[in-house]
Amino acid sequence: MTTRRHVLCALIAGPAVLAGCAGPKVVDYAEQRPRLELDRYFNGRIRAHGIFQKRSGEVARRFTVIMDCRWEGNQGVLDEAFTYSDGTKQRRVWHLTKLDGGRYVGRADDVVGEARGQESGNAFRWNYTLRLPVDGKEYEVQFDDWMFLVDEQVMLNRATMSKFGITLGEVLLSFTKE
Template structure:
């Protein structure tokens, strides 16, 4: 019994170690172009289209979002207006502060604490806890965002949502800047 528990524990630790090694780092993209300048890309009007999927891939929501960004006191302010396929509307305002060395910190009304991220090359890796309402309850979900600038007009965002370390869904967004 004791050997089985030790073997199971070692298997879990090995899996976690291998998973950690397989995860990309934002610096893996440092040579990719075009270089993502977060403030420059999101200053002005940007539109986006996206979807939310359950862990198994089923699309649960589709949406359109209009982002109005501006620089204010050295911070990037992003006003996001979402319209979902079911008619629901949502608004979020981000205040994103550049910290230097390609690092960023952000806050929003439905973000627990602060979001933290780093840019490198054409990519941004952004992590935060978002309060997500579902059927009258609010869940704190860990959001792991990866954004990639494809060209000067197009940015793709892929987010993994998790709770207690278990992936519960994904968000995919395509941003387009005129």
């Protein structure tokens, strides 16, 4: 009886585990152009427009972001000023370090630990844990953040937000260099 349960559990869990490994990798975009150089794109003023969608697909928030970005050598600062559709404002200042091989690490006050990312071709994938304030409490949520350079001015961003492996929603953004 116990052996049957183990086999049944393996049959049920196996496809879920494999599906988790089957997603795209940033290196899959190595041949895509135009080539994204994160430190070059995020240099100067950037304007972004975005939405947050709940997992049901409902748009819960709309927002704009003005980013003032600068680099000195391999050290970058992305100063983000968010304005939400309900009038609330938020600021996040990223401190990035460019490493060898198109890799980046970053920190911000509301990021738990260190964000890690990799660029390849026209894509950048960024993973981090964010302390998110909701109704007077803070929750730590994980972000799987993808950016794709469309042309020299426009980049699109899709970030999946999850907790305990369960998707909570998605953030969609369009960046435009000024």
